[in-house]
Amino acid sequence: MYKNLEQLLQEQKNVKVIDSSIDYKDYVTLDLSATHTDQLNLDLTNALIFEAFIENHLSKNKAKVAFGGYLETRNLYRRSTVFKNEITDERNIHIGLDLWIKAGTSVLAALDGKIHSFQNNTALGDYGPTIVLEHTIENSTFYTLYGHLDLNSLIGKEVGQIVKKDEVIAKLGASPINGDYAPHLHFQIIKDLQEKKGDYPGVCSQKELEFYSRNCPNPNLLLKIQ
Template sequence: MPDYTAIAARLSGQPDLYALLYQAAAEGVTELAPLLAACDAEVAARLRSVDQGLLRAILRVGAGHEAVQGASEIVAHLATATPAPVFMPEINASRSIPLPTSGQRPDMPAFSDRAFDAWFTAQGVPYGIGLYGENRSVYATDQFADKASVERRTVHLGIDVFAPAGTPVHAPFAGKVRHLTYNADPLDYGHTLILEHEGPVPFFTLYGHLGGSLPSLLQVGDTVTPGQLIAHLGDWHENGGWAAHLHFQIMASLLEQTKGNFFGVGHAGLWNVWSQICPDPNLILRLDPLRFAL
C-alpha cells in the first residue's frame, strides 16, 4: 500500500508535479483520488486544474504500462492499414521541403509571421512539411503553460503540411465526425475537425487550421469515407493566425478533452507519455523519411 501521506508531502511546494507523479507511480500509486485526498489544498488544486486523463497516463507509464490502454494496438493497426491520401496530388508524388524551426533555415520567417507567405511562395514547391516531435520556441508562452509544472508544452504532436489556403483536405480512413468547432484563441487551431475511426481499438485524427468551409461540408455525427473531401486549408483570419497549413495529428485517446480541441504540443519532459497518446502522424501520411531532412 503506498504511503500517500509521505508522497503527498513531497509534492508540496514543488514546481514540477508531473515528474513527482511519475516517481509516485513507481511507489505503487495507481489512482489519483487517494493521492489528491492526501495532498494539501494548493497541490490538489494544481493537479485538478489539468487534464485528469493526462495525469492517469503519467501514472500508467510510471508504473510500466502504456500511456492509454490499446495505444500499441493502434500503432500496429496503422502500420498495416492502407490510408487514402490526405492531399491530392499526393505529397510523395510532388515536390516538398522540410520546414524545421530551430534555425536550420535562417531566412525563414516564423509560421505566425505574415512574411512567411511570400517566403514560401518563393521556394517554388507545392508542399512544406513541419516536423513531428520538434521542440518549438514559438510555444514557450503562458498560453502553453499549466499550473502543474513550470515546463511549457513546446514539443509538436502533429505533422504540419503547408500549402496554399483553400487546398482540399481528404479523409484517410472511414470515420465519424466527433468534433467540429472553431478554436478562436490566438495561435490556436481556428476551424478544427476531429474524426473518430474504428479499428481493433478506436482512435482519432485531428485536422487543425482549416478554412471556413468546414461547417458547410460536415456536421457532428456525420460519417466520412476514405478519400472524401472533408475540409480546406484556412487563411490567416480563420485558422488561428498562421500561414496556411494543416496540423495533422493522431490521438489514441482524447483524454478528458470534450470541447473540440486537443493538445497540439506536449511537454518535453513527458515525451515518453505524449508520444504514446499521440503517435507519429506519418503512420498515416506515409511520407518518405527524406522529406523531413534538409
C-alpha cells in the same frame, strides 16, 4: 494475433489528407526546429513573412507541399500565452504532422470514420477551425485531428456524421482565421482524446513528452510520405 495501433496504421495503404491529385513525390521536408529558424533569423510572429518563406521553400525545391514537424522542438509558439504562461511549462514540442500548402486546398478524411467533434479554437496560435474524426480498425478506436481549416469547413457538420476515406471534409484556412499562421494542415493521430471535443493539444512540454509521444503516434506511419 493482437496488433497495436502503430501496426494497424502501417498496414493502411494509399492514405492522403490533402488534395489527392498531388503525388507524394511533389512533397518536400520542411525544418522548423528552433535551431534552424534561429539560424535563419526568421520572423515567426508575422504570418505573411512566414507564408512567403514557405512559398520560397516550395519554389526552390520545385515542390507543391512542404511537410514535417513531428516531435520537432520549435520557437514558433513563444508569441502566444496558449503555450506558455506563469503557471505552465513551455509547450514547444510539436506532436502532429504539418502539411504546408496554400489556403483553400482540400482536406480529406484519412480513413473511413465519423465526425467525433468540431469547433473553432480562436486563440492566437491555436488551431482555428478544427475537426476531429473517430475511426475503428480491428476493434482499435482512435482519432484523427485536422486543424487550421477555414470557417466554412464547420458549416453543416454534425456529430456522428459518417465520412469515407478520401472524402473532402474541409478546406485549409488563411491567417488570421487559422490561428494566424501561414496556411497549413495540422494532422494528428490520437489514441485517447481524454474527453476533449473539437480540440486536443498539438504541442507539449518536455515534461509531458513521454505520454504524448505514446498517445499521439507519428502520423507518417499512416501517410507514408517518403
